[in-house]
Amino acid sequence: MIATRRGRRRGRGWRLAALIAATTPLAATSLFDLGGVPSAEAAGASGKAEVDGATVGIGDVLEYTLTVTSSGDDSPARNPTPGSTDGFTLVKTTTSTQHSFSFGGGGGKSSVSVTVRYRLRAEKLGVHTLGPGRMYVDGVPVKTPAVTVNVVPAGKAPKAKPAAPDPFTDDSFFGGDPPQPVDEPPPTPNIAPVDPLAAVDSLPTDPAERTIFVRIVPATRRPVVGEQVTTKLFVYTLHPPRLAVKRPPTFPDFATIDLGHIDSEWHPMTIGGQHWAYAAAAGYGAFPLKTGSLTIGAAEVEYADPFAPSGGHDLASNTVSLEVIEPPLDGRPPGYVLGDVASDLHVLAELTPRLVVDGHAVLTLRMRGNGRLDGLRAVLPSPAGVTWTPTGDEAKTEVDGTAVRGARKLVYDLAFETPGDYELGDAAFHVWDPQKKTYASPSASIGKARVTKAVAPASSTEAAGPIDKLPDVRHELGAGGEGSSLADHTWTFGLIAGMPLAVVLAQGGVAFARRSLRKRAATKERPESLAEMALAEARDAEKRGDVPACAAASTRAIDRSLEAATGLRSRGLTTSELTRGLGEAGVEDALGTRIIEALASLEAARFAGAGMPTVAEVSRIVGALHELARRAASSEAPS
Numbered sequence: 243m244i245a246t247r248r249g250r251r252r253g254r255g256w257r258l259a260a261l262i263a264a265t266t267p268l269a270a271t272s273l274f275d276l277g278g279v280p281s282a283e284a285a286g287a288s289g290k291a292e293v294d295g296a297t298v299g300i301g302d303v304l305e306y307t308l309t310v311t312s313s314g315d316d317s318p319a320r321n322p323t324p325g326s327t328d329g330f331t332l333v334k335t336t337t338s339t340q341h342s343f344s345f346g347g348g349g350g351k352s353s354v355s356v357t358v359r360y361r362l363r364a365e366k367l368g369v370h371t372l373g374p375g376r377m378y379v380d381g382v383p384v385k386t387p388a389v390t391v392n393v394v395p396a397g398k399a400p401k402a403k404p405a406a407p408d409p410f411t412d413d414s415f416f417g418g419d420p421p422q423p424v425d426e427p428p429p430t431p432n433i434a435p436v437d438p439l440a441a442v443d444s445l446p447t448d449p450a451e452r453t454i455f456v457r458i459v460p461a462t463r464r465p466v467v468g469e470q471v472t473t474k475l476f477v478y479t480l481h482p483p484r485l486a487v488k489r490p491p492t493f494p495d496f497a498t499i500d501l502g503h504i505d506s507e508w509h510p511m512t513i514g515g516q517h518w519a520y521a522a523a524a525g526y527g528a529f530p531l532k533t534g535s536l537t538i539g540a541a542e543v544e545y546a547d548p549f550a551p552s553g554g555h556d557l558a559s560n561t562v563s564l565e566v567i568e569p570p571l572d573g574r575p576p577g578y579v580l581g582d583v584a585s586d587l588h589v590l591a592e593l594t595p596r597l598v599v600d601g602h603a604v605l606t607l608r609m610r611g612n613g614r615l616d617g618l619r620a621v622l623p624s625p626a627g628v629t630w631t632p633t634g635d636e637a638k639t640e641v642d643g644t645a646v647r648g649a650r651k652l653v654y655d656l657a658f659e660t661p662g663d664y665e666l667g668d669a670a671f672h673v674w675d676p677q678k679k680t681y682a683s684p685s686a687s688i689g690k691a692r693v694t695k696a697v698a699p700a701s702s703t704e705a706a707g708p709i710d711k712l713p714d715v716r717h718e719l720g721a722g723g724e725g726s727s728l729a730d731h732t733w734t735f736g737l738i739a740g741m742p743l744a745v746v747l748a749q750g751g752v753a754f755a756r757r758s759l760r761k762r763a764a765t766k767e768r769p770e771s772l773a774e775m776a777l778a779e780a781r782d783a784e785k786r787g788d789v790p791a792c793a794a795a796s797t798r799a800i801d802r803s804l805e806a807a808t809g810l811r812s813r814g815l816t817t818s819e820l821t822r823g824l825g826e827a828g829v830e831d832a833l834g835t836r837i838i839e840a841l842a843s844l845e846a847a848r849f850a851g852a853g854m855p856t857v858a859e860v861s862r863i864v865g866a867l868h869e870l871a872r873r874a875a876s877s878e879a880p881s
Contacts, residue, residue: 256855268467269539285727287312287379289386293372296394299399301445301452301514302331304362307558308386310356310377316378319356325373325386330362331395331452339398363394365449388480396445396514435511435520440476445514452809453478453627456543456559458491460528466534468583470613472644474504475524475541475559482508482519485545488497488556488848492539492839493528497614498846499639499646527646529614530566531581532816538562547568573681578672579619584648585677587611591669591686598658601697605688607652607669612677613640623667623688627659629647658693665690769806773799780857789854793847796860803867807874812841835864 287310296306306327310319318339335621356377373388408764435441439459448453454477461472477485490500505522511517523543541559559720568580592606609615616637622630638648658664670685736739777801783792801812808827812820817838824834840855847854 287384291386299396308359308375310384313377319377321378323376324639325375329366329370333361468581471528473526477609478520483545487546489542491541497529499527575672582614582673584611584673587684589686598693603656605654614873615650621670629657631655657668691705769802793844797844802863807867807871
């Protein structure tokens with residue numbers, strides 16, 4: 243027993259000393275062969291290569307082993323190179339050295355074997371060749387043969403048998419406890435994501451997404467027009483990095499509200515039998531504005547690799563198509579307007595005064611609910627003798643988790659045409675409720691009003707008085723008294739003769755004045771001038787911190803300058819129609835993209851107070867459009 247233990251300790255000492263000697267020069271080596279290759283191989287040295295499985299699944303880790311054995315009179319093999327590893331990425335490298343001795347024939351022989359194990363992750367489907375590898379013995383190369391590996395889809399590879407214990411690394415060989423049977427590794431527990439929207443059925447097949455990928459996931463792919471589609475941007479990774487949303491998704495034909503950082507933590511989950519982590523980088527409330535197939539454009543995320551923190555990387559997400567539909571016709575109330583969608587809507591009505599003494603009263607409608615309330619149409623009663631005039635509309639939006647809630651105040655002026663008692667009825671809103679999957683018509687009673695004095699009637703021309711008695715017929719020219727006339731004066735005919743000339747002069751003056759006025763009005767109402775006026779309003783609003791006003795004025799500035807340059811009006815076009823129109827008008831792609839993105843950001847800022855381009859950026863877009871209009875005008879001018 244003592245001899246056996248000494249032998250065991252002696253064997254461990256040899257291995258430790260040889261390992262230190264072999265690994266010291268390996269610290270500075272890499273997977274690439276950077277040196278020259280001598281023409282002859284080391285005499286008496288041999289190399290071999292093997293893998294622990296000829297068929298592996300994509301994403302599995304393979305062990306690729308190179309061994310070079312040389313005579314004990316030579317130095318141990320050094321500077322290993324695995325050769326070709328196309329289709330795989332390196333996970334880990336380990337090196338070990340073994341010394342052996344044999345006696346016979348009147349003498350002893352010794353040899354030393356250096357083994358390098360590369361753990362490689364399969365990244366690409368197909369048949370791949372690993373190697374040939376190489377090590378150097380006293381500066382002379384020793385090659386190892388190439389091996390072939392077939393990479394199949396995940397879960398399709400046969401299970402690898404546990405390798406037999408290595409007698410030179412297993413203590414039981416030297417007299418310890420007998421080796422224990424190797425059990426099958428426990429299966430990877432299936433960890434479901436905390437957020438159901440983060441669920442992924444299978445791993446992507448793109449090699450660039452093997453360790454990290456980004457996905458846009460909508461809560462539904464078949465929403466009703468006007469319904470909130472909660473859309474999240476998820477990042478999935480094997481090694482959680484530092485990341486930031488470099489470019490958010492684009493939402494043409496949607497009204498969007500940024501939901502902010504809805505979740506800033508990494509959560510574990512299982513994908514394809516592997517442990518991953520995911521995080522929700524951003525969230526958006528998207529409200530489709532029309533029916534049909536609508537697309538959410540790709541986002542771009544910037545991340546810092548935890549194993550290479552000095553550099554950043556960009557990764558694009560997928561795009562998503564939604565099929566937007568109308569709510570059902572069954573049960574649709576008369577007066578429903580497509581796009582009016584809300585849940586848990588409550589309405590209150592207030593009429594002041596109830597006793598009307600000047601023909602006018604003010605109706606205030608207040609509402610709260612889930613969804614965008616700024617576009618809902620009120621259905622007002624129509625009693626005879628009452629005129630309704632809208633005078634105010636104020637809407638606010640707030641975000642509660644991922645739910646978009648709204649509040650709105652509508653103000654109407656009521657004009658009563660006759661005195662009396664009026665029963666005004668109810669004010670209602672017809673909406674589709676996506677939570678209950680049914681129509682709803684919440685209403686509020688306006689109540690009664692007593693009118694003691696009606697509005698003043700429109701002014702009318704007073705009736706003419708009785709016609710005076712006509713003078714008698716004259717029998718002599720120039721007779722005085724009754725019957726005298728201007729025609730009896732000579733200067734009357736002078737005036738008559740000069741009137742045509744006066745008319746011509748007057749018409750010329752009036753025409754000149756009108757031309758001057760039209761010219762000044764045209765200059766003032768030119769799209770370029772209107773754009774500059776809108777820019778001035780935007781600058782003032784930006785200084786006051788009034789985001790909605792700044793966004794509205796900036797939108798007008800781009801719209802007017804776009805009209806001047808191309809004849810297009812963005813307000814009347816969808817994003818896809820505007821994009822096509824810009825291309826047909828010859829607007830460069832870079833400028834067209836800036837226009838589309840700026841208008842989308844400004845729309846979001848108007849309704850949700852989200853981030854928007856600065857007035858300086860809007861001014862640059864307007865300047866580029868003005869220059870485009872100037873070039874177009876100069877090319878059309880006659881030479």
